[in-house]
Structure formats: C-alpha cells, structure tokens
Amino acid sequence: MGNRPRWESWWQTAKSVALALLLAGLVRSFLVQPFWIPSGSMKETLLVGDFLFVNKFAYGWSRFSCPFALCPIEGRLWGAMPERGDIVVFRHPRNGDDYIKRLIGLPGDRVQMRDGLLFLNDRMVARREAGSYREIYAPQGPGGAMPRCRNHPRPGGICLKDRAIETLPNGVSYPVLNLSDLGFADTTTTFTVPPGHVFVMGDNRDNSLDSRYALARGGVGFVPVENLIGRADRVIFSSAGSSLLAVWTWRFDRLFHALH
Template identity: 65%
Template sequence: MTAKREKENGIVETIKTVVYALLIAGIFRSLFFQPFWIPSGSMKDTLLIGDFLFVNKMAYGYSRYSCPFGLCPFDGRILASDPERGDVVVFRHPVNGTDFIKRLIGLPGDSIQMKDGVLHINGEPVEITPAGDFEEEYRKQGPVGYFPQCENAPVGEGGTCTKPRSIETLPNGVSHSVLNIRDGFFSDNTPVFSVPEGHYFFMGDNRDNSQDSRYSRANGGVGFVPAENLIGRADRIMFSSGGRSLFFLWTWRADRFFKAVE
C-alpha cells in the first residue's frame, strides 16, 4: 500500500470516527441527558447564573422537543410520566423556541394566584417560613454580564446585594427557597390562573425577577406550557462558575459541584 493510499485511508477513518462520535453524542443527548447552563437569575437561590447541570430527559418521557431543534418525528409524548409539583423543569418556550428552566407550581386543573406575595394553590395559601437574607456581591454575572437585582438598592459595584429569603412548602410537601426583591410588584398580586388540561404553570424562585407563567406570552412570559414542551427534570448541579468566563478558575464555586437541585 502506497503512502498516499495509507494517508487517504487515515483521513477516511478519522471522518468515520468523528461521525460516529457525533451520532453517539446526539443519541445520548436526545434520549438521556441534555447539558444546560443557567443564563439568568430567575431561579436564585436554587440555581445561580453559571451553574451547569444535566437535564434528565427520561423523567417525563419523550416528545419532539427531546431532539435537538425539535426534530423528533412524532407528536405528543411517548413513555410519558407525569411531573410532580415542585420539580425544576427545563421546557421549550411555546413561542420563541428557547429552553427555559423554572419550577413546576400548577398542575392541570389547578387554580394559581399570588396574593400579597404569597402563593395560593386552589384557593389555599402555601406555608411560608422566613429564612434570613440571600446575599451576593453586586457585580456583573455570567457571560452576558447581568447585574443582580437587590432589595437594598441602590448598591454600588462590589457592595452586598441582599434579598429576603423564605422557605415555601407546596401542598405535596416539597419545600424550596424563594426570594423577594420588592413588595407590591405585579408579581406579588395576580389574577387567578386556571391551568387547562394538558398544560402546566411554572414560576421562578426569584419571584420578582422571572418571566414565567404569570406573564402572558405577549408580555414576554410563557403562559401555560403544553405537556409536550417539557424536556426534562433538573436533578443535580455538576459544575458552577460565577465569573464572566469558565476559564476564570478563581470564580469556580466548588461548594456547588454535584449539588442536588431541590
């Protein structure tokens, strides 16, 4: 075999290896776990900007949105399992096609309302327990460079940004922390939302800084989310970096590595 032929065969084998690797990665991403970076502060302090996690796509079964670009060739869901209230879920936005991550608050048939900052489910207020303040440095966060919103604003860059934190317990016993930035905001008092069959109602844990089901799609929110738009459940943070770049090693948050999402 000539050197030219050996070189050509080497190139072909390299291409085949790359193609196989891409196919395996695509199958793994479509069927099992999808990587997800937290881009905004809407789920603080459960999830922080720069948290990296894998989304469990087996949790609720599969829809066309389980495949990259929504290309799975079927409608509805197969191997479907119902999500549970309180799950932290990644779903496809019903209008703009981006992936969002929020907490599941309302199930089909529920009525949801915020009254004076307290979540009401089916007419009953959930249990709220004060849990001190959430503190963070007032600086640009993540690649986009968002400044956090603060209850004690205005805060100079480098200062301490605080938000009151409470533990919210849902009717099924799931407890999680929620943050409050300001009182009397629209997000604190809403109309009653009646969740239709086949849809879910989502909210961010950072209640005054989340475009979620409390806001209509025309106003930048997500409205009610169809069941087929669910992609998977966030179970565990694998890695976390608080800086503008992954390569800023001094901004890595080792205490969040492999932390369970609650």
C-alpha cells in the same frame, strides 16, 4: 499500494468521528442535555453561571427532545407527568427558547398570588420566613447583569433580598426570594391550569418572567406538557465569572450540587 494504509487510516478515523457524533447526538436527544444558567430567575436554587445536565427521560420524549424540535414524535413517547416542585426545562411556547423554572401547578390546579403569597387550589402554600439572601452587588455571568436588590448597595457592596421557604402540598420545599409585595405579579387573578399544560414560576419571584406573565413580552403563560424537555437534578459545576476558562471564578462548593 504504498498509500493504501494511509487511506485506510483516514477511513477508520472518519468512521470513528462519525460514530462519536452519532452517539453524542443520540445522548443529547434522548438522555441528557447540557444547560447553562444565563439569568437569576431561579436564585438561590440556581445561580448565574451554573452548568447542569437535564434528565431527558424523566418525562418521556417529545419532538422538543431533539435539537431544533426535529424528533418525529407526536405528543409524548413513554410520557410521565412531572410533579409539583420539579425544576423543569421546557421550550418556550412562543419564542422557542429553552427556559428553566419550578413547576407549581398541574392540569386542573388553581394558582394565584396574593400580596406576594402563593395560593394553590385556594389554600396558601406553607411558608416560613428565613432571613435574607446576600450576594455581592457586581456584574454576573457573561452578560454582566447586576443583581436586583431590596436595598441600594454600591458596587462591591452587599445586595439583600427577603428569603422564605415554601413547602408544596406534596412536601417539596425550596427557598424563594422577594424584593417587595407590590410588584405586578405579586397579586394576580386565579389561573386555572388547562388540560395538557403546567404552570411554572421562578424561585426569584420578582425577577422571573414565568406563567404569571401570559401576555407580557417574554412571558411564558401555561406551558404545554409536550414542551417539557426534562428535569434538572444536579449542578455539574458553576462559574461566577464571564468565562469557563477563568478557573479562579469557579464555585467549587457547587460541584455536583443536588437540586431540590
């Protein structure tokens, strides 16, 4: 009899923990998903070390909404099509990793790059030059990757990229970065987006494996709408260092930073 209160306490604790885990699983599956930016493919919009939550109800739910694609859903539940310019997180069609890119083309759109310029449905996307993007030439994030530059700085020097502002036909504007107009994906064939798919690109054009690379290792190709996990709307916090515990490397100017 004397041990009963202790067992009751343990039982209550176990039920509370189980309920908390269940609620956390439901939230992650159907509402938001944390996402850590591991690479510079979306600079300057997203930086290595940005941490954000993905809005999972923006486009409805598919089997990829659950961890390990375990949701018993065929197609999309309460699905809604994304818009051009959305920053989308999706399950890579081949390697199963979660990627983040900007949505450029919807089903039926024709997408092409010509000498580094983006054409959508045979019209050049509005673009204006906007100077240079500058960052320190130093290791970034837990992987310690060095940024790519159009100049040749020494460690600790200034890394430069050409910068422009693109504006899609629906009015969404965003910065794009460029190293040169002579890269493999700076001039492409015309991609016609098939039904049930979208076309995505990174804002850091010469440092992004995306829909322009259909067959290359790590290339994305067309992304099935079913593979969309959600939309990225806001950076929660950001760290320029190799660990979240290094508070002195946090980018306080990016706390709750809205994405466009």
